[in-house]
Amino acid sequence: MENELKIDPRLVEEFLNFSKNIAEAPKLVAAPDEMILETTPYDVAYTEDKVRLLHYKPLTSTQNKVPLVIAYAIINRHHILDIHPKKSWVRNLLEQGIDVYMIDWGSPTNIDKYLDMDDYVNVYLDHCVDFVKHESGTDNVSLQGYCTGGTLAAIYAALHPKNVKNLVATAPVIDGWKDTTVVSNIAKHVDVEKMVKTIGNMPPEFMYYCFSILKPFEQGLEKYINFFRNIHDENYVDNFLRVEKWLGDTPPIPGELFKQWIKDIYQDNLLIQNKMYVGGRQISLKNITMPLFTQVAVGDHLVSPECSMPLHYAVGSEDKTLRMYPTGHVGMIASSFSQKKVLPELSQWLKERS
Amino acid sequence: MKTEFNDPLSYYKHLTLFWTDLMYLMANKPASLLSAGPMRNFATNIKKISSEIIEANDDLVEFNTKFLDYYKQLSDTWSEAQKKVNEKIPAIPNDAERLEAYKRIWIDIFETDFTELFDSGKFGENYGKLVASELELTKHWNNIMSVLLQSANLPNRDEIDDVYKQLHDLRRKVAKIESDLQQKGEQNGK
Numbered sequence: 159m160e161n162e163l164k165i166d167p168r169l170v171e172e173f174l175n176f177s178k179n180i181a182e183a184p185k186l187v188a189a190p191d192e193m194i195l196e197t198t199p200y201d202v203a204y205t206e207d208k209v210r211l212l213h214y215k216p217l218t219s220t221q222n223k224v225p226l227v228i229a230y231a232i233i234n235r236h237h238i239l240d241i242h243p244k245k246s247w248v249r250n251l252l253e254q255g256i257d258v259y260m261i262d263w264g265s266p267t268n269i270d271k272y273l274d275m276d277d278y279v280n281v282y283l284d285h286c287v288d289f290v291k292h293e294s295g296t297d298n299v300s301l302q303g304y305c306t307g308g309t310l311a312a313i314y315a316a317l318h319p320k321n322v323k324n325l326v327a328t329a330p331v332i333d334g335w336k337d338t339t340v341v342s343n344i345a346k347h348v349d350v351e352k353m354v355k356t357i358g359n360m361p362p363e364f365m366y367y368c369f370s371i372l373k374p375f376e377q378g379l380e381k382y383i384n385f386f387r388n389i390h391d392e393n394y395v396d397n398f399l400r401v402e403k404w405l406g407d408t409p410p411i412p413g414e415l416f417k418q419w420i421k422d423i424y425q426d427n428l429l430i431q432n433k434m435y436v437g438g439r440q441i442s443l444k445n446i447t448m449p450l451f452t453q454v455a456v457g458d459h460l461v462s463p464e465c466s467m468p469l470h471y472a473v474g475s476e477d478k479t480l481r482m483y484p485t486g487h488v489g490m491i492a493s494s495f496s497q498k499k500v501l502p503e504l505s506q507w508l509k510e511r512s
Numbered sequence: 513m514k515t516e517f518n519d520p521l522s523y524y525k526h527l528t529l530f531w532t533d534l535m536y537l538m539a540n541k542p543a544s545l546l547s548a549g550p551m552r553n554f555a556t557n558i559k560k561i562s563s564e565i566i567e568a569n570d571d572l573v574e575f576n577t578k579f580l581d582y583y584k585q586l587s588d589t590w591s592e593a594q595k596k597v598n599e600k601i602p603a604i605p606n607d608a609e610r611l612e613a614y615k616r617i618w619i620d621i622f623e624t625d626f627t628e629l630f631d632s633g634k635f636g637e638n639y640g641k642l643v644a645s646e647l648e649l650t651k652h653w654n655n656i657m658s659v660l661l662q663s664a665n666l667p668n669r670d671e672i673d674d675v676y677k678q679l680h681d682l683r684r685k686v687a688k689i690e691s692d693l694q695q696k697g698e699q700n701g702k
Contacts, residue, residue, distance in 0.1 A: 166607040207683070271673075272680035281687055340630035347640030349647070356647045356654065358673075371630045375619045 179389040187395050190403040195237035198249045200260075204289040208264030211286045212236075213293075217252040224323050224512035225257040225294045229283055229314070231305035232411050232419075233365060236262045238404050239304065241492045242397060250497055254505035256512075257294065261286050261307075265409035271358040274414035275422075276437035279314050287314075287321050300508055302326035304491060305461060309423065312469060313436055316445040324511050325446060326504065327469055328453040329461045329487055334424035337465035339458075341368050345424035354417045359410035366408065372459055401488070430468050446473040449511050452480045453500065455490040479507060521573070525566050532562040557659045564659075568652040571645055578642035585635055593625040 203213040228248075230236035239247040239260065251258050261283065266273065290299050301322045303311025308330025315322045334342060344367075353360070370378060381398075388394040411419075428434035432442045452470045454463045463482065470480040481503060485495050517523040536559050597618050605611050629635050658668035667675075 164606060166611075168608040169606065169611060172608065268672075269676055269679065272677055277684075281684075338631070340627065343631055343633075343636040344639060347636035349640060349644045352644055352647045356651050371626075373623055374626055375623045380619055 176386060179386045183386065183389050186389055187399065190399055190406070193399060193403055195235075195400060195403060196240055197243045197246055198240050198252065203259065203293065204286060206282060206285055208266060208270065209282045209286070210262040210264060211289060212260045212262055214248055214252055214258045214260070216257065217249070218255040221255050221257045222509060222512040223294075224296055224298070224300050224508075225259055225290050226251065226300040226302060226326075226508065227287060227290055228258065228260045229301065229303040229307040229311045230261055230263065231303075231307040232263060232278070232310070232415065233306055233408065234404060235407050235409065236260055237407070238401075238488065238492050241400050241404060245397075245492045245494065245497060247491050247496065247501065250501040251505060254501075254509070256505065256508060259286070259290050259299075263409075266359055266412045267410070268358055271354075271413040273412035275310075275313070275418045277412075278415060279310055279317065280437045283310060283314050284318060284321075287318070291321070296323075298323040300324040300326065300512060302328060303330060304328045305487070306331055306419070308332075308466070308469075309429070312443065312446065313429070313434075313441055315448065316441050316443055317436065317439060319445055319447060322448050324449045324451070324508060325475075326451045326453070326508075327466070329455060329458055329490060330452070330466050330469055331423055331461050332472070333427065333430040333465050333468040335427040336462070336468065337424070338462045339460060339465075340371050341460060342424055342462075342465070344368055344371075345420050348420065350417050350420040350425075354413035357413075359413050360416040362408040362410055365411075369405065401492070430472060432472075443469065443472040444474040447475050449477040450475045450479070451504065451507050452478070453490060453504070454480065454482045455485050455487055456482055457484065457486040457489070460487040477511075521570070525570075528562065528566050532559055557663055560659045561656050564652045564655045568649055571648040571652065575642070575645040575649055578638060578645050581638050582642050585629060585638065589625050589629045590622075593622045596621050596625070 198214055200212040200214045202210050204211040228236075228239065230239065240249065243249060248258050248260065263278075263282070287299055287301070291297065298321050301311050301315060301324070303309065303326070305328070308327040309332065311325060312327055312330055312332065315325045331337070334345070353364075385395070385398050388398075422428045422434050426433075429441060430443070432440070432444070434441045450470065450473055452466065454466045456463060458466075467480065470478055481500075483490055483495070483500055485493065485500075490496055490500055517526060600617055600621075601614055605614055654669055658670065661668040
């Protein structure tokens with residue numbers, strides 16, 4: 159028969175296997191809700207409102223004198239920095255003898271809608287740094303900020319330079335106009351004033367929308383196909399679900415903070431021009447004179463390298479290092495690559511200056 | 513006074529307002545006499561709800577326009593991307609290796625074209641307006657809810673917002689006082 163449809167038997171087999179994998183998935187895999195993302199033990203050293211300062215338990219007998227405080231981003235939760243024992247940013251630093259604290263900003267609710275950049279930088283972050291200084295008996299700390307946390311850390315270092323011995327900015331959002339990502343395109347066009355006035359806090363759904371337009375076919379389609387294809391690979395599935403769970407845990411952002419964030423950084427681009435005000439004080443990046451280590455990912459599709467790199471050139475520091483890594487936004491902090499390349503360089507840099 | 517209208521929407525708006533106003537005026541006295549408690553509030557505030565619904569209709573038109581534009585952008589991009597895929601591989605292969613290659617090409621082309629769209633000014637602009645019109649609709653809904661809450665003698669959104677604001681200011685004052693006290697304590701300790 160001429161019109162007979164010829165299908166490769168391997169395709170049929172693959173289809174059947176794929177269907178079988180889907181059917182077997184619930185038996186093989188834990189539900190994301192059942193997974194615990196934190197892998198490294200810690201104590202809650204300090205709390206203020208919904209903010210918690212986590213102090214990780216040491217993994218070496220001796221530790222660096224100057225502790226490291228990590229200011230996590232205001233988007234999603236801090237778990238990505240300790241997502242898996244073999245890919246944990248925190249664990250790696252602890253194994254290098256660094257005393258690690260992490261700020262968990264918590265999940266803001268409606269009552270927090272008036273929290274702004276001043277509260278985050280000059281109250282929460284400042285109080286956490288004060289606590290660490292007091293607890294460790296040091297005059298200052300090393301401060302690392304990731305993503306939007308990198309911006310908060312840079313602003314803090316500019317306002318309180320005496321408290322910061324070393325500044326590490328990992329994919330920080332600095333020059334909003336140079337950001338070429340789809341997220342910045344949305345941020346530049348959204349009427350943030352109206353959004354905050356009408357809704358209050360930035361709803362997680364808005365963030366999910368922003369995530370959905372980042373590589374929509376690879377991230378929204380192909381990765382789930384690959385997940386079911388690899389359902390018998392325990393390691394793959396474990397990694398996949400941990401990151402998926404982290405991606406889905408997006409707390410709201412306090413309205414006033416979100417408003418200032420979008421307007422001052424993305425729409426008016428005030429920070430890099432040294433025209434931004436926080437708590438009534440003008441931010442000059444030239445006030446950042448401590449050693450600075452800027453980490454940028456070439457394939458970052460959330461914060462483009464052009465947006466982060468200007469920090470390196472804008473500060474007043476003489477001792478400054480800029481590293482560009484051939485990876486992505488998450489790959490830079492939670493991957494085998496970050497364990498082998500990014501973290502050893504950072505640990506070395508910190509040790510030489512602590 | 514005679515009124516003229518150039519478009520059906522304005523006429524509809526006028527008609528609704530006219531009857532709402534008139535019925536409100538006509539019903540005001542009997543309603544005041546018959547209703548008590550929450551229902552009295554409701555009778556007083558029902559006009560506000562009508563106004564919100566009328567204005568929401570205007571905003572719904574704007575929302576629909578932007579929403580259609582949004583979907584048009586998506587579907588146009590989809591069609592263009594599919595054309596490119598078809599030009600590259602005219603027929604879907606039915607053997608495993610070539611099907612995998614087809615999938616790769618399909619994803620690459622679609623990813624590139626859609627990222628280009630999401631990066632574009634026209635998308636950002638329309639999306640910004642779409643969100644703004646959606647927020648306008650939300651605002652009307654919030655206002656209607658406020659009227660209902662007020663009728664039930666419950667605090668509405670604006671009143672709760674005031675409480676949040678005052679709480680925030682108080683937290684700041686307390687934090688400042690604590691910090692000042694701590695500094696003074698440290699100075700005295702020295």
